[in-house]
Amino acid sequence: MTSSSSSPRLNGARLAQGVAGLIVGGGLGYLVGRLLKQGDIDLSGLTWSDSVAALIAVMLFVVGLILIAATFHRGLAARVMDPASDRPARPAQITFYRQQAIVLALAGVMMAAPVAARLAWQPLSSELAGAAMAAIVALFLVQTVLNLSVWIRADEMIRQTVAEAGAICFWVLQGALFLWAAAEKLELVPALSAWDMMTILMGFYLVISSVISVRRGLA
């Protein structure tokens, strides 16, 4: 019978995920470090929100890649997505997990793309900016379709978790936005850009959805 308590297997699966994350994340960090050292990229023009967005993007992309790789083995997929599971993932579950993983990876790519484009091409011409934006819109459409598919396939607890995280984000951030906007109007605080607000929203949503997921045993 399946146990609901933390087991050595559960801890082992989490440890394996952590190690995989360190390997992939470390590899990416090493690559960026080399590019920085060689002077191929210049981070001096990055704002705080560019840095935070890049960090979130890398996290999403790395987690997405690890999950995509795990879905090619039914037993591994079950252990990664549901460590307490006592059986390999079924084909329908594999498809569901893979869609979730692709959604995460695409979110990472889309978040990194504007920052990466500005770093890669300085100055950024309007033609290149337009091309980058067209690519982002195309990815956004693909990700939206996959997101809707994940929502339709998800069971009611996952849907409620997403809905609760969205509701908490709306109520907290609309209040924070109002207060910041009022302070900005009174020239008490600096202006925020749309990119700043998007980064705050994404970071806050990830934290809230992770907390709710952990509390319900989804993560």
Place this chain on the structure above:
Amino acid sequence: MKNRLKVLRAERDWSQADLADRLEVSRQTINALETGKYDPSLPLAFRIARLFGQPIETIFDDGQA
């Protein structure tokens, strides 16, 4: 909300995954229900009641009775 899901499942020697398959939800949802971390929707509560052949109120207890 308290419930007797774990007892009813154990009586049938079903794993959480077995029950999840029968109710068409994830195993994590069954675990969250059994540990009181999640209250089911009314449609899911009815499906659970039908599966075990018992009235909803004998499976779920909102502490008001």
